Amino acid sequence: MSSSQVERQVKDIFGERARFSEIDRACYSYDAMGVSTLPDGVVFPEKEQEIRDFLKLADQIRLPVIPRGAGSGFTGGSVPVRGGIILSLERMNRIVDIDEENMTVKVMPGVVLDLLKSEVKGVGLFYPPDPASLEFCTIGGNIAECAGGPSGFKYGVTKDYVLSLRNVLPTGKVLVTGVDTLKGVVGYNLTGLIVGSEGTLSVVTEATLRLIPYPESFSTILGGFATTEEASLAVNRIIQAGIIPAAIEIMDSSAVECVREFGGVDLHEGVGCYLLIELDGPEEGVRASSRKLSDTLSRNGVVVIESATDSEGREKLWSLRRAISPSLLKVNPKKLNEDITVPRTGLPAMMRKIRELSERKGIPIVTFGHAGDGNIHVNVMIDDAIPWQVEEAEKIVREIFSLTVEMGGTISGEHGVGLAKKPYIGIELNEEQIFIMKRIKHLFDPNNILNPHKIFP
Numbered sequence: 001m002s003s004s005q006v007e008r009q010v011k012d013i014f015g016e017r018a019r020f021s022e023i024d025r026a027c028y029s030y031d032a033m034g035v036s037t038l039p040d041g042v043v044f045p046e047k048e049q050e051i052r053d054f055l056k057l058a059d060q061i062r063l064p065v066i067p068r069g070a071g072s073g074f075t076g077g078s079v080p081v082r083g084g085i086i087l088s089l090e091r092m093n094r095i096v097d098i099d100e101e102n103m104t105v106k107v108m109p110g111v112v113l114d115l116l117k118s119e120v121k122g123v124g125l126f127y128p129p130d131p132a133s134l135e136f137c138t139i140g141g142n143i144a145e146c147a148g149g150p151s152g153f154k155y156g157v158t159k160d161y162v163l164s165l166r167n168v169l170p171t172g173k174v175l176v177t178g179v180d181t182l183k184g185v186v187g188y189n190l191t192g193l194i195v196g197s198e199g200t201l202s203v204v205t206e207a208t209l210r211l212i213p214y215p216e217s218f219s220t221i222l223g224g225f226a227t228t229e230e231a232s233l234a235v236n237r238i239i240q241a242g243i244i245p246a247a248i249e250i251m252d253s254s255a256v257e258c259v260r261e262f263g264g265v266d267l268h269e270g271v272g273c274y275l276l277i278e279l280d281g282p283e284e285g286v287r288a289s290s291r292k293l294s295d296t297l298s299r300n301g302v303v304v305i306e307s308a309t310d311s312e313g314r315e316k317l318w319s320l321r322r323a324i325s326p327s328l329l330k331v332n333p334k335k336l337n338e339d340i341t342v343p344r345t346g347l348p349a350m351m352r353k354i355r356e357l358s359e360r361k362g363i364p365i366v367t368f369g370h371a372g373d374g375n376i377h378v379n380v381m382i383d384d385a386i387p388w389q390v391e392e393a394e395k396i397v398r399e400i401f402s403l404t405v406e407m408g409g410t411i412s413g414e415h416g417v418g419l420a421k422k423p424y425i426g427i428e429l430n431e432e433q434i435f436i437m438k439r440i441k442h443l444f445d446p447n448n449i450l451n452p453h454k455i456f457p
Helices: 003-017 022-027 050-061 112-123 140-147 190-196 227-238 253-262 283-298 310-321 324-330 344-361 387-407 422-430 431-444
Strands: 041-042 067-070 086-088 095-099 102-107 162-169 174-178 203-212 217-225 249-251 274-283 302-308 334-341 366-372 377-383
Touching: 003 041, 003 050, 003 334, 022 041, 041 274, 050 067, 050 162, 050 217, 067 140, 095 112, 102 112, 112 140, 112 344, 140 203, 140 422, 162 190, 174 190, 203 310, 217 310, 227 249, 227 344, 227 366, 249 253, 249 310, 253 274, 253 324, 253 344, 253 366, 274 283, 274 310, 283 302, 302 310, 310 324, 324 366, 334 387, 344 377, 344 387, 377 387, 387 422
Parallel strands: 041 086, 067 086
Antiparallel strands: 095 102, 102 203, 162 174, 162 203, 217 274, 217 302, 249 274, 249 366, 334 377, 366 377
């Protein structure tokens, strides 16, 4: 079938919501990874039936289809590496129903996470997952990547809140998975299989999500330490003391130096690493935990402690954490952004090994992340105009991944695999695991039209 015939058939389904101009194609050719490949077109469904009709057509003519949320992913998961049509779900953005009594919400995949959190908060409920892109990322993308965030230690990640899904398979058939109850063990957990599958198995058209009561009170504590080792050791001491924060963020010496050079944020003398800790819950419980936390930090090498319970004060403390990403460009123009996760007790050793690797290779590596669950964002900073740095960066990433797996960790805590980590997947998964996963992909998508050439080498 010629390209003009394909365009006509696609326009028969979507009308003016099927776009084939170079400008429209360019706007949907990349994600936050920064790699760009032009698709053959972009479509904007508003109804499930349109997706069914389109996928049925695509399957018949072997047309690649790449589902896309907001394009905020860091691993190239929505990049159309071999052409095809971008299936942008941004117009399927309705919150279908908030069930206050059962504490659930039904949403379409294009709903922006921050809007969802705001809407359910208005009725006293809480949807905890909080990736950094929450102001623009969508629920469909969160489900595709099993998004996490700082709150993951206490509250879990996206997979812990998805009760059921309505999906369209690559053949155009509808598959409903899961149940709208907290318990349900009839048959295999197909919902859990689809969450985190990076848009390679199905297109989610509706999700039922679990909610919890909104916390009554919050307190934010910033603890400064002389060294990264002392701070990372303190993380384990906090948990051992029976304190379960909503978030424990770590900013090592490399991140602190970036922020110091960037300016605009108050830093303390003699501090080489910060822990940013958020407590939430009943007001009296938060006060008691805050006192216990301050005492624990004081006995474990803290140099300075700041705390705040009001929204303005808490926002000021969080501004230090938010200043890291924009400050990175002061180091070098390009970053390789990885998100390894190790057992929490291995955090001090992993942070030390990364620093030693940076010194040995002569390339800056800035680390920060979600210390409560051992999820470290490792940013290898290079000038991609210098060939030796590009070559060394790949070796650094491979060595970090190998160290991570040796420590019982994973090469991707919340960013997925996509394109970026596809060459390294064999470091973590063996041949049998990859074979079974490929068979599952084939069972869902026998003609390999849905987000092809992702995850597996």
